[in-house]
Amino acid sequence: MAAIRPLFVVVGVGNAAGTGAAAARAFSKAGYSVALIARGQASLNALSEEIKSSGGEAAPFCIPSYAPGNFSSVFTSISSRFPTSQYSVRAALFNVGYAVWKPFLEVTPEEVQESLNTNVAAAFSFSRETIMKFKQNTIDAKNPTRGTLIFTGATASTRGNSMTSAFSIGKFGARALSQSLAKEFGKDDIHVAHTIIDGHIMTGDALARGTTSGLNPESIAQEVLLQSYLYLVNQEKSAWTWELDLRPAHEKW
Numbered sequence: 001m002a003a004i005r006p007l008f009v010v011v012g013v014g015n016a017a018g019t020g021a022a023a024a025r026a027f028s029k030a031g032y033s034v035a036l037i038a039r040g041q042a043s044l045n046a047l048s049e050e051i052k053s054s055g056g057e058a059a060p061f062c063i064p065s066y067a068p069g070n071f072s073s074v075f076t077s078i079s080s081r082f083p084t085s086q087y088s089v090r091a092a093l094f095n096v097g098y099a100v101w102k103p104f105l106e107v108t109p110e111e112v113q114e115s116l117n118t119n120v121a122a123a124f125s126f127s128r129e130t131i132m133k134f135k136q137n138t139i140d141a142k143n144p145t146r147g148t149l150i151f152t153g154a155t156a157s158t159r160g161n162s163m164t165s166a167f168s169i170g171k172f173g174a175r176a177l178s179q180s181l182a183k184e185f186g187k188d189d190i191h192v193a194h195t196i197i198d199g200h201i202m203t204g205d206a207l208a209r210g211t212t213s214g215l216n217p218e219s220i221a222q223e224v225l226l227q228s229y230l231y232l233v234n235q236e237k238s239a240w241t242w243e244l245d246l247r248p249a250h251e252k253w
């Protein structure tokens with residue numbers, strides 16, 4: 001019987017220079033097949049091709065929107081491409097984020113709604129699909145954890161600030177979800193962890209805001225994620241980390 005390959009599912013790889021893409025490359029390097037989900041078809045396909053050309057196995061899954069129905073249909077497509085007879089989803093990353101940096105009085109009702117939809121409701125839908133997959137997994141000496149679900153958080157997940165009212169409410173919500181799922185599904189040997197990693201990955205957005213204390217995605221981000229995310233995924237069950245807070249030595253925020 002051929003060995004079942006571990007599959008990593010990541011949503012939010014829109015910016016090929018960001019955290020989601022770096023995590024996909026890192027998990028591929030660690031021997032996982034990767035299912036990439038994003039809204040932008042072009043960058044999604046490019047990342048998938050890049051991973052395949054470096055010897056990994058990847059497939060792109062374009063999602064029209066982060067509405068719940070779209071997550072269930074994308075997971076059906078993932079199951080067809082990566083059938084459970086050959087693959088098992090062992091790790092997943094929710095890397096979607098909607099950031100608004102504005103003074104409170106300038107924030108629109110639409111931006112508040114979008115923050116709740118993208119940062120909270122989409123996290124709910126993705127978690128639901130992922131946990132249903134994890135529950136199908138068997139555990140053994142080699143795979144003592146049924147699966148690991150990781151959320152990409154930010155400083156705004158734990159601390160509100162001027163300019164972050166609409167952003168923080170969403171990020172706090174995702175962190176609350178992560179803690180709740182960690183409690184509810186730990187007994188099923190499902191590990192849920194929240195990571196605070198802003199500043200580590202210099203995405204286009206961070207560069208546009210003039211952030212200069214972060215790390216360069218090309219060289220360091222992949223290594224940071226390789227170490228940190230695989231650390232979470234491979235942890236022994238008696239000592240799971242529920243939150244990881246990674247900060248650059250020279251951060252100014």
Ligand SMILES: *[C@@H]1O[C@H](CO)[C@@H](O)[C@H](O)[C@H]1NC(C)=O
Nearest residue numbers: 064065066067068069070073
């Ligand atoms: C996916 O999202 C689009 C746009 O929001 C919506 O029109 C469509 O009905 C959704 N599909 C499913 C299967 O929910």
